[in-house]
Amino acid sequence: MTSASPSTSGTTGAAPRPAPRPRADALRNRERIVTAAREMFVEFGPDVPFDEVARRAGIGNATLYRHFPDRDALVxxxxxxxxxxxxxxxxxxxxxxxxxxxxxxxxxxxxxxxxxxxxxxxxxxxxxxxxxxxxxxxxxxxxxxxxxxxxxxxxxxxxxxxxxxxxxxxxxxxxxxxxxxxxxxxxxxxxxxxxxxxxxxxxxxxxxxxxxxxxxxxxxxxx
CATH class of the missing domain: 1.10.357.10 (Tetracycline Repressor, domain 2)
Structure with a gap:
């Protein structure tokens, strides 16, 4: 008897893998961004430059854009x-x-x-x-x-x-x-x-x- 193909064996009904949980440092960075943005929106309005928000949060611009790709998402x-x-x-x-x-x-x-x-x-x-x-x-x-x-x-x-x-x-x-x-x-x-x-x-x-x-x-x- 021919054994089941490795590509199909054991896959029927398999539950999808849960999405990975965000890392603790990623969550901390996100919270720092939101806190900094709240402060700067109060002080200067919602059009404050992104790099100023990143500087206040103590992170790089790339990290900010990784969490919030545009201003609408951050607001x-x-x-x-x-x-x-x-x-x-x-x-x-x-x-x-x-x-x-x-x-x-x-x-x-x-x-x-x-x-x-x-x-x-x-x-x-x-x-x-x-x-x-x-x-x-x-x-x-x-x-x-x-x-x-x-x-x-x-x-x-x-x-x-x-x-x-x-x-x-x-x-x-x-x-x-x-x-x-x-x-x-x-x-x-x-x-x-x-x-x-x-x-x-x-x-x-x-x-x-x-x-x-x-x-x-x-x-x-x-x-």
Missing amino acids: HEVVLSVMSRTTERALEAAAEEGDAFQALRRFTHAAADERIGALCPMLSGAFDREHPELLAERGRLEEAVQTLFDRAQAEGRLRTDVAVGDLLVGLSQLTRPLPGSACPNFDRFVHRHLQLFLDGLETPARSELPGEAATLEDLRREL
């Missing part, structure tokens, strides 16, 4: 990073603060430290706002912040004529960087002005607000 990763880290700050505040308004206050200041306002100038041009990863991460962030907001209103700590969009608009405006401006030291006022803004959200309300509350649906239409 996409930075946006996801900012959103993910901000979501984690919201979840931490909800889990660790017993006072609903204090949880909202803690998240707002933490989101400022994550530089969430820097997302605005990055979400322009050819940026794909409908990418599945982005939509999923945005959904996580919106749900986490809405939970904080609803909890504070349910406990009577947050005025009822505002919506979560009001918080996100105020946070974005107060933390949005001004790349290349003549006012490089405005960061030192951010938390002070956020505190003033948050005091205006707490009950009892001290004035009647003009217009209508900004909802998440309003913000999505503006993007």
Whole structure:
């Protein structure tokens, strides 16, 4: 009897080999690139030269391009990073603060430290706002912040004529960087002005607000 050919024997039903896991040094380099890019996008805007990002990250240009072949890919990763880290700050505040308004206050200041306002100038041009990863991460962030907001209103700590969009608009405006401006030291006022803004959200309300509350649906239409 003729034995089975080596080229076919034992191959039926074989499971495909799993893709190799990235090496630890490759993961570290990727994280260093994203961190450096976040910092430089805040300071100079999303058009900062790639070689400057590589220099800040302490790597070579070839390594940067190996991870991110073009600017769109890097901006996409930075946006996801900012959103993910901000979501984690919201979840931490909800889990660790017993006072609903204090949880909202803690998240707002933490989101400022994550530089969430820097997302605005990055979400322009050819940026794909409908990418599945982005939509999923945005959904996580919106749900986490809405939970904080609803909890504070349910406990009577947050005025009822505002919506979560009001918080996100105020946070974005107060933390949005001004790349290349003549006012490089405005960061030192951010938390002070956020505190003033948050005091205006707490009950009892001290004035009647003009217009209508900004909802998440309003913000999505503006993007």
